[in-house]
Amino acid sequence: MKFSIVIYAAPYSTESAASALRFAESLIQQGHELYRLFFFGDGVHNASKLTVVAQDEINLQLQWSKLIEEHDIDSVICVSSALRRGVLDQTEADRHGLGAASAYESSEVAGLGQLVDASLHSDRVVNFG
Amino acid sequence: MKFSIVIYAAPYSTESAASALRFAESLIQQGHELYRLFFFGDGVHNASKLTVVAQDEINLQLQWSKLIEEHDIDSVICVSSALRRGVLDQTEADRHGLGAASAYESSEVAGLGQLVDASLHSDRVVNFG
Amino acid sequence: MSSLHTINRSPDSKLLERCLKVINADDAILFLEDGVYHCILPTNLSAIAETVKVYSLREDMLARATLSKTKDRVEAIDTARFVGLCCEHEKVVSWF
C-alpha cells in the first residue's frame, strides 16, 4: 500500500516523532511504499541538521535523514512552519541572506499543496503528533 | 526585586513564550531587575536566529534578542537541550564542525548550574511552559 | 509564605482541580492564556475557597472574547499587575 505520514511534533520533547520513525521504518521493511513524509508545525525540527546528540542517545534528525536518503523518500518540510522556526534549506537561506542551510538536504521546503497531493495519492495517511 | 524567568516552550506552538516575553518586558519597565533568562527544553528554540517571519507577524526570537541586548540581560540556553535541537552558539558550532552559529549572540550556551545560581540569587523565579 | 499559582490551560486540563488539592488558604490563583476559559463558567470556580483571590489576565481575555463573560469572582489584571502579584507573594507556582 501507499502510505504518507504527517509529523506535527518536534523530536525529543514528545515520543511522537520517534513513533513515526519506527512506523516509517516498519512499513518500508514490509514492502509498502512511503509516498511522502510531511513535517508540519513543530515537526519541522525533525529536519534540522545542526544537531549534536550524545553517543549513547538516538539522533532522531539523523535517523530520519538516513531513512529518507536510503529509500529515496519524498520528504517535505512545510515552508510556513519552517521559516519562522529557523529550519531552512539552502534556497531559503540564500533568499533571506541567512547563510548556511539548517535543514538536511534530504528534505525539501514546500507548501501545503504537497500535503493535499499526498492525501490524494496515498492509500493511508497516518498522523503523529 | 530580582527576577529570573525559565522558559520551557518553543515559540509559536504555544503562547507561553509570548507570555514570558510580555512578562519580562513589563518587569523591566517597572524598574525590577531581570537577573537571568533560562531557556530549557524546547524553550531553546526562542534563541534561534535563522528565522524568517512574515512582516505582519511578531518575530519572537528577534524580540527576545532585542530585549536581551537593550537591557544587557544575562540570557542562558541550556546546553544539553540546545545541542540536540540544533541551537548552537559559535563556540559549539566550531567545536562540532557544524559551521555557523544558529543562536543569537545575545544568549550564551551554558549548563544547569546557571539555573541553580539564578534560584539562589533571585527573589522570584517564574516558570513559563 | 503565600504562593501565587498560575494556570495556563483550559478547564479540560484539570489543572485547577489539581492545584486546589494542595493550595493554601492565603494563596492566590492567576489564570492566563487558555486558563482564562475557567472564568466564564461558575462551576469551574465554585470549588475555590473564599480566602483565595482569583485573577485573570486581561490581554488573554480580550484576545479570546471572554472578558465580558467573566464572572465577578475574578479580577481582571494586566501583565504589569501580574508582575506586582509576583512581588506580593513569596513564590510563584506555575501549573502547565
Next chain:
Amino acid sequence: MSSLHTINRSPDSKLLERCLKVINADDAILFLEDGVYHCILPTNLSAIAETVKVYSLREDMLARATLSKTKDRVEAIDTARFVGLCCEHEKVVSWF
C-alpha cells in the same frame, strides 16, 4: 469504512472518552506511547463496546513496565502489526 483510532496520551487526557463518543461499532482502537497506561486499569476500558477491538503497542508497554499488568481485553502488538492494522482499516484517526 471502518477506522483505526490511535490514542497516545494517558487516561488523564480524556481522549478515550472523546473517541468513544464518535466511534463506530466496527472500528478499532490502538493505544500507543502514554496511551498504553489505559490498559492497566479495567475501569478505563469498560466503556469500550464489545465489537471494538483494542490493541496496544508492545514496545511502549515494555518501556513503561506495563505489559504484565495489561488486561486481557487488550491485544499487545508490535509496530509491524500496527502497519498491518492501518491496511486492514480504511483510515486512521489519530487522537493526540
Next chain:
Amino acid sequence: MVEKTNTTNPTKSCITFISRSAPYGSNRANLCLDMALACAVFEQDVNYVFLDDGIYQLLKGQDGAAIQNKTLGSALETLALYSIENVYVDQQSLKERGIDAAELLPSIKLIENDALSRLIKNADLVFNL
C-alpha cells in the same frame, strides 16, 4: 454533509477536519485551518467540525491584537470564502462550556455525536487536532 467520493476519481477526496483546540493558547487551531484551506484551494470536499475546546475559536468579538496575534475568529470567517460550507459545531461541547450558539460566529451548523460519527465514517481522510 459531504460524503465519500467515487474512488474512480483520484483528483477529489472527502476530508473531515476536527478542530479540538482553543485558539491562541496553541497553534493547533491554526494548523488545522491552514490544512483545510489548502485542501479547499485544491478543490477537495471538506467538512470542518469544531469540537471540545475547539468551539472557543468561534466566539464573537475576539481581538488577537491584545496579545500581538492575528485574530483567529476572522480567519474562520474565510472558510466560506474558500467555499468550505460544511462547517459544524458540536452541541454538547457548547453546553459543557456554558456557551450559547448565539455567542458564536454565524453560519455554523449544530451537530451531535451521531452526525460526527458519520462524518468520520464517510470521509476518505480525517485530520484531528
Next chain:
Amino acid sequence: MVEKTNTTNPTKSCITFISRSAPYGSNRANLCLDMALACAVFEQDVNYVFLDDGIYQLLKGQDGAAIQNKTLGSALETLALYSIENVYVDQQSLKERGIDAAELLPSIKLIENDALSRLIKNADLVFNL
C-alpha cells in the same frame, strides 16, 4: 521533610520539585530530574514529589531500550546517589491509577495532599512539571 532555610544564608535554598508527567511520552520527567540533580550537585535542599501521571515513573521493570530510550526508572535510582533523600509519592495518585506501592521502586515515602501543601508552602522555590 526539608523546610525553608534561613534567608541569611544565600548559598542554600529549599527547592520542591513536583514531577507530574509520565515517562517517555514527553521529556518533562527528564527535565524535572535534570533540574533536581543540578540543584543537588550545588548542595541545595531538595524535595522531590511524584504526583498524578508522574507516579508512572516509579514502576519497577522499565526498559527504555524497547523504544531506543534511556530507562528513566534507573535514572530515578540515582536520586539517592545525589543525596536527594526526601522523595515522595502521592498516595491518591497511586490509588486513582490502580497502582500499589509494592509495584514501585523502593525508598519512596507515601504522602498525602496536606503534606504536599506544606512542601509547597515551606519551600523557597517550586518547580512543577
